[in-house]
Amino acid sequence: MKRDMNALQELGEALIPLDRKYLIGLELPETLFNALIEAKRLTAHGAVARHKQYIGKLMRQVDPAPIQALLDSLAGNSDRHNAWLHQLERQRDKLLTDAKAVETLINDHPDLDVQQLRQLIRNALKEREQQKPPKAFRELFQLLKTLYPEPPLIDPREEK
Template sequence: MPRHNKQTEPTDDEIELVSKSQMKRDSAALQAMGEALIPLDKKLLQSLNLPERLYNALIDAKKITANGAVARQKQYIGKWMRHVDPAPIQELLDSIAGVSDRHNAWLHQLERQRDKLVDDPKALEAFIAEFPQADVQQLRQLIRNALKEREQQRPPKAFRELFQLLKQYQPEPALPGAHLDTAEEDEA
């Protein structure tokens, strides 16, 4: 008679029971997340390092126009969404929607940097030291114009342009955990 090793058997506390309804809700949420990826451009999709089949399904979904085929394609995308980590995808969708805390923190950092550049002449030297590839002449011109706009109480055109320039030098940090889940992809 075989012996059962009690250390390997899960106890009642370790077993997590999930109802069939909850599994359906989770699956529907993943499918909805996958549907939200369809309108994104190829460059953003590639940045997520999605499994090849999911990536191709998203690209194919852009081409499909028949209603029944669109619904089937969305279900297919939902199937492949179960094989990836949804956290980086959700973070990308949140940053696109403007609700990501990390994205907001990055924008606030750029705003503080811009304000410092306009208010403190020594801040430009520190910025140039940190980003030697920066176009110094363009930076000085935008700072000068922003100060003029402020004095003359004109719309802040140069102030906004300075912000856009800072975005070029300090790109948004990459999403953590955006990786390919090859083990699960090979099983499917």
């Protein structure tokens, strides 16, 4: 039982450095949310330690699964997050080798800056040919990340 409580406290401690937007997305109880915000303000060692214990106590009232899923996603440890990144990499490779894929992307995203896309593809191919650092290759990946945002977190209980 004590091991479980310590695990919840550690999970709560991992939430402290997170940005406010992630905490809001978790829909935490108001007391826990306020305690996490307050923990960012504290500096005295003893006060921080007591406050972490308080957060651990409040964590007992919360389902830890969505919190752990968010932390795993932010750390890049989730299978879903890795699958999303691999999908973007395959899309980028397809853009570099298949002209039809470029046209499909342009048709699917009419607000896309076509000139920028074509220039990134041209520069990425040129970098590969000249064996230069893959600057445009990476920029193309970042562009795809904006076009295809990561799917929202799914509650693990709903997957079953």
